[in-house]
Amino acid sequence: MPSPRLSVVVTRRLPEPVETRMKELFDVRLRDPDTRMSREELAEAMQSADVLVPTITDQIDAALIGQAGDRLRLIANYGSGVDHIDVATARSRGILVSNTPGVVTEDTADMVMALIMAVTRRIPEGIASMAGGNWDGWSPMAFLGSRLAGKRLGILGMGRIGQAVARRAKVFGCQVHYHNRRRVRPEIEEELEATWWESLDQMLARMDIVSINCPHTPSTFHLLNARRLKLMKPSAVVVNASRGEVIDENALTRALRAGEIAGAGLDVYERGNQINPRLREVPNVVLLPHMGSATIEGRIEMGEKVLINIKTFADGHRPPDQVVPGML
Structure with missing residues (x-):
């Protein structure tokens, strides 16, 4: 039976x-x-x-x-x-x-690059202008963003997704840097032309773009806190398609509103779908509904x-x- x-x-x-x-x-x-x-x-x-x-x-x-x-x-x-x-x-x-x-490694890495492009090239602003019928023609100074080639990308968490992001960023001409709990194998560093930083603080102070690609654990909760956000350059942007709890969302909102960093692209949030209402009001942030793995x-x-x-x-x-x- x-x-x-x-x-x-x-x-x-x-x-x-x-x-x-x-x-x-x-x-x-x-x-x-x-x-x-x-x-x-x-x-x-x-x-x-x-x-x-x-x-x-x-x-x-x-x-x-x-x-x-x-x-x-x-x-x-x-x-x-x-x-x-x-x-x-x-x-x-x-x-x-x-x-x-x-x-979801490749799908999430694709979304990380999409967020980087959206923030640095101000793509949502362009879409909003067209959707609202406000565009009255090309102008030399309209929607000026930043070129990716030559920028320093700091990857926080060099696991499967972090490495997939690094491969894509390398094709775009970015300089790849990373901070990880353990240094990756030399052959991976060589393939990705990636520079390891033992000190997260020192890496953050020198990056143009920071990508969060680490899991949420007790040791990574608010890893990017108010003190570390202040280390970043005013022209830098941060993207997160990993876990929202890794960033102190209130501190990030304050930094964005104060112009202490240039922008952010987020697909995940500290309290799930309960997004800080002040974060929604910041113009230099791109918010997505946790769709990084949605293929x-x-x-x-x-x-x-x-x-x-x-x-x-x-x-x-x-x-x-x-x-x-x-x-x-």
């Missing part, structure tokens, strides 16, 4: 091919309409399912994990970052956690990784993308 299919609850809508395959393989409860689950709905799902498939919009903290039923054995996160999941508490309850690493190809690949993690677990093996506290 075949074993019963795993009960799986998915907290948000996923691409149609992924949902179809979920229905073929598991006893799955899909989310319709595509709205964020309440805390009560998450608790109910964790009490009734074998596997929960959450996203970054779901806060799976210790208290919620404490309410999980005996059936829950895997939290198969749809996404790479797991700072919204208390992995240590899950592990203590015998609940495995998996993620989808490596999928059809990437979303389907993420779903395929979730499927593999659950199927491998169902077959009695360790999910290939299992996350353990020591990795964080």
